[in-house]
Amino acid sequence: MDETVAEFIKRTILKIPMNELTTILKAWDFLSENQLQTVNFRQRKESVVQHLIHLCEEKRASLNDAALLDIIYTQFHQHQKVWDVFQMSKGPGEDVDLFDMKQFKNSFKKILQRALKNVTVSFRETEENAIWIRIAWGTQYTKPNQYKPTYVVYYPQTPYAFKSSSTLRRNTPLLGQALTIASKHHQIVKMDLRSRYLDSLKAIVFKQYNQTFETHNSTTPLQERSLGLDINMDSRIIHENKVEKERVQRITQETFGDYSQPQLEFAQYKLETKFKSDLNGSILAEREEPLRCLIKFSSPHLLEALKSLAPAGIADAPLSPLLTCIPNKRKNYFKIRDK
Amino acid sequence: ALPCFCTAGSQSTPGPVGFVLKTWLAGILAPGLGVLAHLERLETQVSRSRKQSEELQSLQAQEGALGTKIHKLRHLRDELRAALWHRRGNVKACIANVEPNRTVEVNEEEALEEKLENVKAVLQAYHFTGLSGKLTSRGVCVCINTAFEGNLLDSYFVDLVIQKPLRIHHHSVPVFIPLEEIAAKYLQTNIQHFLFSLCEYLNAYSGRKYQADRLQSDFAALLTGPLQRNPLCNLLSFTYKLDPGGQSFLFCARLLYKDLTATLPTDVTVTCQGGEALSTSWEEQRASHETLFCTKPLHQVFASFARREKLDESGLLIDCFHCTGNTSAK
Numbered sequence: 001m002d003e004t005v006a007e008f009i010k011r012t013i014l015k016i017p018m019n020e021l022t023t024i025l026k027a028w029d030f031l032s033e034n035q036l037q038t039v040n041f042r043q044r045k046e047s048v049v050q051h052l053i054h055l056c057e058e059k060r061a062s063l064n065d066a067a068l069l070d071i072i073y074t075q076f077h078q079h080q081k082v083w084d085v086f087q088m089s090k091g092p093g094e095d096v097d098l099f100d101m102k103q104f105k106n107s108f109k110k111i112l113q114r115a116l117k118n119v120t121v122s123f124r125e126t127e128e129n130a131i132w133i134r135i136a137w138g139t140q141y142t143k144p145n146q147y148k149p150t151y152v153v154y155y156p157q158t159p160y161a162f163k164s165s166s167t168l169r170r171n172t173p174l175l176g177q178a179l180t181i182a183s184k185h186h187q188i189v190k191m192d193l194r195s196r197y198l199d200s201l202k203a204i205v206f207k208q209y210n211q212t213f214e215t216h217n218s219t220t221p222l223q224e225r226s227l228g229l230d231i232n233m234d235s236r237i238i239h240e241n242k243v244e245k246e247r248v249q250r251i252t253q254e255t256f257g258d259y260s261q262p263q264l265e266f267a268q269y270k271l272e273t274k275f276k277s278d279l280n281g282s283i284l285a286e287r288e289e290p291l292r293c294l295i296k297f298s299s300p301h302l303l304e305a306l307k308s309l310a311p312a313g314i315a316d317a318p319l320s321p322l323l324t325c326i327p328n329k330r331k332n333y334f335k336i337r338d339k
Numbered sequence: 340a341l342p343c344f345c346t347a348g349s350q351s352t353p354g355p356v357g358f359v360l361k362t363w364l365a366g367i368l369a370p371g372l373g374v375l376a377h378l379e380r381l382e383t384q385v386s387r388s389r390k391q392s393e394e395l396q397s398l399q400a401q402e403g404a405l406g407t408k409i410h411k412l413r414h415l416r417d418e419l420r421a422a423l424w425h426r427r428g429n430v431k432a433c434i435a436n437v438e439p440n441r442t443v444e445v446n447e448e449e450a451l452e453e454k455l456e457n458v459k460a461v462l463q464a465y466h467f468t469g470l471s472g473k474l475t476s477r478g479v480c481v482c483i484n485t486a487f488e489g490n491l492l493d494s495y496f497v498d499l500v501i502q503k504p505l506r507i508h509h510h511s512v513p514v515f516i517p518l519e520e521i522a523a524k525y526l527q528t529n530i531q532h533f534l535f536s537l538c539e540y541l542n543a544y545s546g547r548k549y550q551a552d553r554l555q556s557d558f559a560a561l562l563t564g565p566l567q568r569n570p571l572c573n574l575l576s577f578t579y580k581l582d583p584g585g586q587s588f589l590f591c592a593r594l595l596y597k598d599l600t601a602t603l604p605t606d607v608t609v610t611c612q613g614g615e616a617l618s619t620s621w622e623e624q625r626a627s628h629e630t631l632f633c634t635k636p637l638h639q640v641f642a643s644f645a646r647r648e649k650l651d652e653s654g655l656l657i658d659c660f661h662c663t664g665n666t667s668a669k
Contacts, residue, residue, distance in 0.1 A: 096597050099569040100576075129515065129570040157515035157570045210509045213496035214473050214480045216462040254477065328506075 001057045008066045008146050009056055012073055013049050020076060021048070027072050030065050031055050067122035067146070071134045074151055074164075075126075079196040081151065081164035085205055085330075086176065088159040088185035097184065099156045101125070108133070108182035115174055120144045130155050137171050152179065153198065159185065160205050162198060192333035200262035204327050210259040248310045251317040255324050261303035267332045269295040269322065274338055290338060303327065467491075470538055477501065478508070483538050485545035487602065488636070492545040497537070505530065515570040516540055517599075539600040546602035546636075547572035553638035561641060563589055573599060575637070578612065581624075581644055588612065588621060594632060607632040 016024055018041070025036060035055045041048055056065075074081065090097075109121045118138025125131050133152040138144035151164040152175065161179055163172075176188040195201050203209040239245065271293050275284040284291075299305040303326065310317035318324070326332055465471040472481040478501035485492045497510040497518075504527055512518050521540065525533035551572050554562070560583040567576040573596035581587050588611050595606040609629045611621060631640045 096573065096599055097571070098574045098595055098597065099571070100574055101567070101569065155514055155570075160514075206514045207507060207509050208511065208514075210498075211511060213482070213498060213511065214475050215482055215496075216459075216465075216471075216473055328508075 001061055002063070004146075005061060005063050005066050006053055006057065008063075009061060009069060010049055010053055011147070012066065012069050013052055014045070016073060018045060018048075024069075024072055024076060025052075028065075028069050030061065030069070031059065035059075063120060063146075064122055067120055067134055067136070067149075068124060070146075070149065071122060071124045071132050071151070074134075075124075075132065078198045082194060082196050083153075083162045083198050083201055084165050085191040085193045085201055086161045086163060086179075086188050087191050088161070088180055088183065088188045090159075090184070091186045094184075094186075097157050099183070101131070101156070104131075104156070104182050108178050111178040111181055112174065116140065118142060118144050120146065120149075135171075135175065137168055150175065154179065154183065156183070158206075161188075162201060165194070192331040194332065195264045197263040200264060203262045204330050209262045209327060210257055212259060245311075248317040252307060252310050255318060256303070256307040261301070261307060262327060263304075264302045264326070264332055265300065266296055266298045267302055267323070267326060267334070268297075269334045269336060271295065272335070272337045297323075302332075466494075469542070470534060481534060483534075483541050485542045487542070487546035487549045490549065492549060495541055512537070512541065513544070513570070516544060543598075543600045543602050544571060547596060550602070550637035551575060554641060557638060558641040558645070561644060571596075571599065573597070575604075579641075581647070590625065590628060592628070592632065594637070602636065604633060 013021070021041065022036070025031060031052070035058075039048060039051050039055070043051075105123050112119045112121055112135065116138060117140050120134075120136035120138075122134045123131060124134075131154050133154065134149050135152070136144035136146045136149045148166060148168060150166045150168070150171070152161055153163075154161040163175070180186065180188045191205075193201060193204065200209075272290045274290050275282075275287055277285045279285070297306075306319060306323050309315040310319060322334065322336075462471075466482065466484050469484050469486065470481070471484070472479050475498065478499045481497045481499065482494055483497070484494045495510070495512050497512065498508045500506050500508045507518070507522060507526070510518065516537075517540070518537065521533060521536050525536060551566060551568050554577075555566050558579075561579050561581070563578045563580060565577075568574070575594040576592070578589050578591050580589050591610045591612055593608045594604040596603075597605040607629045609625050609632070611625055628640075631643070635643075
């Protein structure tokens with residue numbers, strides 16, 4: 001086994017937390033059950049890692065096996081990366097998409113290898129009809145850097161792919177090209193949507209953030225919701241603004257629904273608008289050029305935070321459509337100009 | 340002697356004057372005092388008794404009046420009692436009359452329940468039409484129930500918001516169904532067309548998926564490798580043999596479904612592994628397989644392969660019987 005491969009596997013395994021180690025190794029399915037049973041996982045981590053490397057050497061792990069382990073680690077730790085969303089389009093009158101996995105993989109690899117010579121491409125298919133692609137970039141003269149790979153999650157027979165944002169931006173056009181051609185599309189465009197949470201991005205892009213639907217079989221009417229106030233608690237307590245609170249709850253429920261919101265960390269608004277003022281003769285009002293400013297809303301869970309603004313009394317209901325349109329428009333980057 | 344008697348008629352000369360007169364007279368007529376006193380006593384006695392009798396009379400009169408009053412009240416009481424009984428009797432009669440009304444009410448209740456059950460059953464049956472929906476607060480939630488060859492398959496939902504423009508809020512349609520394309524074409528102009536088109540795509544997808552699943556589960560013995568498929572199940576690639584145990588040729592099949600609204604392939608290629616020139620019988624078989632795959636659902640084709648094998652086996656058996664001359668084998 002190559003030293004670089006050994007080092008690569010070692011560093012990957014060192015990243016894995018001890019409580020996930022057996023799960024990930026099983027998913028990797030490279031070391032056999034028997035081999036794994038010989039390892040004492042209660043030792044100090046370094047000893048465990050040493051033993052595992054030894055076993056990998058016995059089995060002659062290749063670079064591809066190591067890359068696969070890296071993919072699995074990333075699948076378990078998706079939110080360590082920030083994901084961008086890309087949308088592809090076909091030309092008019094294109095044939096029906098007869099996606100052939102083998103063809104796609106070969107085509108994708110060939111395009112990158114032709115352009116760069118030194119590149120490691122690995123694939124892993126998941127049960128949800130998605131394909132994870134890992135690309136380690138090199139150049140014509142240098143070997144691929146295994147420690148700064150790019151990941152692409154592509155959903156075959158859809159126009160969407162998710163890419164981990166990396167510092168090596170110069171390879172993005174090539175990657176886009178490879179993906180477009182291999183999947184038999186014409187164009188690829190980056191959407192204004194970005195988050196650490198791949199599942200949430202998927203839910204927003206495919207409009208599947210709520211999987212409950214009203215049917216005639218459902219016995220609980222969806223309109224019935226108890227206000228968080230527990231108004232029934234004591235008849236001696238009178239809520240003076242009950243009507244207003246109910247109105248706010250109703251509007252919030254209509255806008256955001258009852259389901260849990262997809263998870264985003266921020267929403268960014270770039271404004272290029274002229275200054276508007278009531279005062280005449282203000283210096284800024286005379287400016288011909290638009291003012292530029294950037295407004296960024298950050299939160300561990302932005303949409304849930306927005307949902308709770310009106311019920312908490314911090315904002316008026318209904319909220320500005322610029323905030324509530326985020327899942328519907330599938331963006332969290334906005335550019336606002338004067339019309 | 341003066342004969343003066345104050346007669347009892349001296350009632351008209353009341354009290355003190357009469358008495359003074361009497362005592363004066365009594366004083367004058369001192370010797371006859373005892374008699375006068377006696378007479379006086381008698382007089383007072385008489386007046387007293389008269390008073391008493393008058394009182395008695397008035398009392399009696401009062402008593403009489405009260406008596407009549409009591410009588411009247413008793414009469415009134417009896418009348419009221421009678422009236423009360425009468426009314427109660429009426430009420431009872433009324434209740435007795437109302438009982439039949441109440442059973443009518445119960446019947447109405449039953450009728451309503453029956454209607455409710457009916458409606459529920461209709462709504463359930465609605466599902467079997469393949470396309471049903473329910474109004475929501477902001478639009479409609481459409482449910483598409485797919486089926487293939489009489490088997491009810493998966494259901495998919497599309498929640499529409501009725502606004503200008505009409506838009507899809509969320510849905511459970513698989514991501515590889517070209518929902519966006521269909522919506523772009525028809526949603527704003529002809530919602531019926533949109534729904535029917537979507538139904539077509541989903542039913543065809545369900546049908547293809549069903550065939551591929553059945554092939555994998557029921558005829559795994561005839562497949563010599565994994566079934567290769569894509570999300571839309573519109574490209575299937577597999578190798579198979581006709582004889583589960585034996586040494587027959589291996590066939591490679593590649594099925595393309597270019598029409599996403601169809602459950603049968605548009606292009607079929609069957610090749611024999613090995614690639615050498617085949618005997619005519621195998622060539623005929625290969626060609627017939629291609630036709631079969633084009634005209635029949637996948638799992639039915641394989642079912643017919645399995646049946647043919649059984650037929651061949653039983654054919655051999657018949658030969659055996661014939662050889663041993665067993666005439667009962669017909």
